[in-house]
Amino acid sequence: MSSSPLPSYLEQSPEVAARFARIQQRPITLTVQNLSKTFTAPNTPPRLTLDNISFHVHHREFLCVLGPSGCGKSTLIRIIAGLEQASSGSVLLYNKPVQSPGPERGMVFQNYSLFPWLTVKENVMFGRTIAGIPDFLAEAEARQWLSLVGLADYENAYPHQLSGGMKQRVAIARALANKPRILLMDEPFAALDAQTRAQMQDYLLELWRKVDLTILFITHDFDEAIYLSDRILVLSANPGRIAEIIQNPVPRPRNRQQFTSPPFLATYNRLQELIHPVSLLQNPSNLSNIPRLTHTTDQVE
Amino acid sequence: MKTRFFRPFRPLDPHWSPLLTIGSFLLPLLLWAAFSYIPWLWHPYVKITDPGSLTFLQKNMLMKKADFNSANQKAIVEGKTPAKGIPANPIFLPAPHEVAIAFYKAFTTPPRRPGEPWLHESLWHSIQIIFWGFFYSSLIGLPLGILCGVYPPIARLTEPVIDFIRYMPAPAFGALAVAILGIYDAPKIAIIFIGTFFQQVLVIANTTRNVEYNLIEAALTLGTSQRQLLSRVVIPAIAPNLYQDMRILLGWAWTYLIVAEYIGASSGITFFINQQAKYRIYDNVYVAIIMIGIIGFVTDRVLDDLGKALFPWHFRDSRSIIGSFYNWLKPNYVPRNFPIRVPSSK
Numbered sequence: 191m192s193s194s195p196l197p198s199y200l201e202q203s204p205e206v207a208a209r210f211a212r213i214q215q216r217p218i219t220l221t222v223q224n225l226s227k228t229f230t231a232p233n234t235p236p237r238l239t240l241d242n243i244s245f246h247v248h249h250r251e252f253l254c255v256l257g258p259s260g261c262g263k264s265t266l267i268r269i270i271a272g273l274e275q276a277s278s279g280s281v282l283l284y285n286k287p288v289q290s291p292g293p294e295r296g297m298v299f300q301n302y303s304l305f306p307w308l309t310v311k312e313n314v315m316f317g318r319t320i321a322g323i324p325d326f327l328a329e330a331e332a333r334q335w336l337s338l339v340g341l342a343d344y345e346n347a348y349p350h351q352l353s354g355g356m357k358q359r360v361a362i363a364r365a366l367a368n369k370p371r372i373l374l375m376d377e378p379f380a381a382l383d384a385q386t387r388a389q390m391q392d393y394l395l396e397l398w399r400k401v402d403l404t405i406l407f408i409t410h411d412f413d414e415a416i417y418l419s420d421r422i423l424v425l426s427a428n429p430g431r432i433a434e435i436i437q438n439p440v441p442r443p444r445n446r447q448q449f450t451s452p453p454f455l456a457t458y459n460r461l462q463e464l465i466h467p468v469s470l471l472q473n474p475s476n477l478s479n480i481p482r483l484t485h486t487t488d489q490v491e
Numbered sequence: 492m493k494t495r496f497f498r499p500f501r502p503l504d505p506h507w508s509p510l511l512t513i514g515s516f517l518l519p520l521l522l523w524a525a526f527s528y529i530p531w532l533w534h535p536y537v538k539i540t541d542p543g544s545l546t547f548l549q550k551n552m553l554m555k556k557a558d559f560n561s562a563n564q565k566a567i568v569e570g571k572t573p574a575k576g577i578p579a580n581p582i583f584l585p586a587p588h589e590v591a592i593a594f595y596k597a598f599t600t601p602p603r604r605p606g607e608p609w610l611h612e613s614l615w616h617s618i619q620i621i622f623w624g625f626f627y628s629s630l631i632g633l634p635l636g637i638l639c640g641v642y643p644p645i646a647r648l649t650e651p652v653i654d655f656i657r658y659m660p661a662p663a664f665g666a667l668a669v670a671i672l673g674i675y676d677a678p679k680i681a682i683i684f685i686g687t688f689f690q691q692v693l694v695i696a697n698t699t700r701n702v703e704y705n706l707i708e709a710a711l712t713l714g715t716s717q718r719q720l721l722s723r724v725v726i727p728a729i730a731p732n733l734y735q736d737m738r739i740l741l742g743w744a745w746t747y748l749i750v751a752e753y754i755g756a757s758s759g760i761t762f763f764i765n766q767q768a769k770y771r772i773y774d775n776v777y778v779a780i781i782m783i784g785i786i787g788f789v790t791d792r793v794l795d796d797l798g799k800a801l802f803p804w805h806f807r808d809s810r811s812i813i814g815s816f817y818n819w820l821k822p823n824y825v826p827r828n829f830p831i832r833v834p835s836s837k
Contacts, residue, residue, distance in 0.1 A: 271712055272711070272712075273708050273711065273712070290711075291708075291711035291712045291714075292712075292714060293712075293713055293714030295712065296712065296713075297708075297709070297712035299705060299708075299709060301705055303705040303706055303708065303709035304709075305706060305709075305710075305724070305727070305728070306728075306804045306805070307727045307728065307730070307802070307804050307805075308727075316710075316713055316723075317713035317714055320710075320713060320714050320715050320716075320719055320723065321714055348803070348804045349804075350804060350807055364713065365712075365713075368713060368714060374712075
């Protein structure tokens with residue numbers, strides 16, 4: 191599975207190919223082997239959410255998991271985080287199986303999940319004090335992380351006094367303070383407005399470039415996945431299977447002008463094909479059941 | 492633009508708020524005053540001002556209106572001088588000013604018989620009964636409720652039987668309490684305990700169950716152990732709601748007070764009220780009842796304000812008098828708990 195043949199429609203420049211060769215030289219951080227998850231609820235047939243998922247993430251790699259809603263991508267990241275149990279298969283972090291949540295897998299949630307009773311600084315200190323680090327050390331560390339995410343001035347604020355983007359930066363700092371081997375991000379920017387989201391994406395890329403981070407990033411946003419990732423793991427829905435793992439041909443460093451570059455568009459189109467096999471508009475019978483409720487002379491187009 | 496006064500669910504214009512608060516107390520007071528001071532409103536009795544030639548009447552005596560009229564008619568027929576009187580209310584409805592005077596007098600006049608408690612002594616005794624009842628109940632109920640909320644097996648083991656006992660009225664245990672604990676304060680505290688405890692466990696368990704599970708998950712991914720989870724996450728997360736629950740439960744405890752004090756040797760404010768009613772000093776009965784209301788209301792307001800100072804992240808942007816006072820007392824205090832100013836973004 192490690193070196194799947196490169197699809198012909200996504201041509202990599204020699205530099206990109208060289209980068210991927212370099213990535214594959216690195217140690218494997220996370221291995222997911224034959225992972226399946228079946229949900230059982232009373233009065234409903236058991237539902238297979240994840241079916242035989244296998245992949246791995248190299249050290250310092252940025253892997254995006256992309257899929258339509260209901261494909262089980264959140265379940266996948268929750269199993270990796272240890273918040274849910276897999277029905278079968280295993281998750282290995284540096285070849286050690288994981289079963290329960292732990293600080294070596296940092297998690298950033300969509301809804302921030304900051305502790306409202308703690309100040310920004312105390313939120314970032316939380317993981318360290320839990321680990322028994324003395325307060326003055328944890329505090330000094332927290333200050334460094336906060337200045338890294340640009341919130342040094344806000345250390346005494348409470349989470350409810352911050353904007354969404356700031357809250358998410360605190361959440362990232364809180365996860366990073368534990369120095370995790372891998373950072374799991376579950377649609378972290380989905381609740382933010384478009385401008386803030388763009389800023390946070392740039393910000394995360396910058397952070398990833400400068401800090402020793404391996405990132406597994408869940409999203410349903412194509413642009414976000416292409417803009418951020420080294421590889422994109424595309425899940426199909428019902429049951430969640432790996433449709434394809436795309437080696438992102440867009441060269442690094444990334445910038446927003448690349449959104450219209452050929453490799454970006456090629457990737458985008460491929461994602462479209464994988465996730466929306468039939469568009470609603472391509473099959474007019476899907477739309478024809480809406481009767482015309484306006485006068486025939488009413489021409490809006 | 493005209494702002495509408497009655498807007499569904501919209502917050503009230505802030506300068507209306509104190510006026511309406513005063514109004515809510517003024518309204519019943521006005522009603523009471525109307526019944527007391529407007530002679531043609533109710534006033535079923537006549538207070539004799541001049542007995543005339545009717546020898547069976549005395550000055551200041553209360554008499555039913557119909558009896559007074561027929562007695563006077565009889566007197567006129569017999570050629571005697573009729574009695575004079577003014578409309579009056581029964582003795583159990585004193586006028587506001589009489590109660591106001593009694594308010595002052597009740598605290599300054601010694602009890603009628605030696606050995607009887609003063610009003611303030613009665614009240615203090617009642618407050619102690621409430622305090623200990625609530626204290627013992629919380630001592631067990633608070634940890635048990637939290638454990639029930641966190642661990643479903645504990646909830647399964649305790650909640651069904653608590654639900655069963657909860658429906659037994661606390662005063663029903665009165666006779667038993669006296670038999671076991673004697674006639675003095677112990678059975679009264681027990682009644683307050685029984686009335687509070689079972690509700691407390693269920694209410695607190697429910698609050699604990701409603702903890703935001705996101706926060707638990709976040710804490711787990713940060714390396715929190717099961718043991719740390721309770722003290723570092725669950726309790727701080729639910730603390731503001733627990734505080735509110737305890738406030739409501741304390742009010743609940745007060746409602747059991749009178750029944751509790753009837754048990755065994757009547758004591759506290761109940762004894763005072765009964766004694767004053769026996770002496771037919773109904774002004775003092777009102778004073779005692781209103782005093783209970785004042786104590787409850789003031790306690791609740793103070794606890795509410797204290798809650799805002801203790802949990803500023805929960806009661807966002809609401810001002811706390813106690814909190815401000817604390818900050819004022821300690822000007823060098825590093826703001827942690829009380830609302831702080833966020834620096835403007837650069």
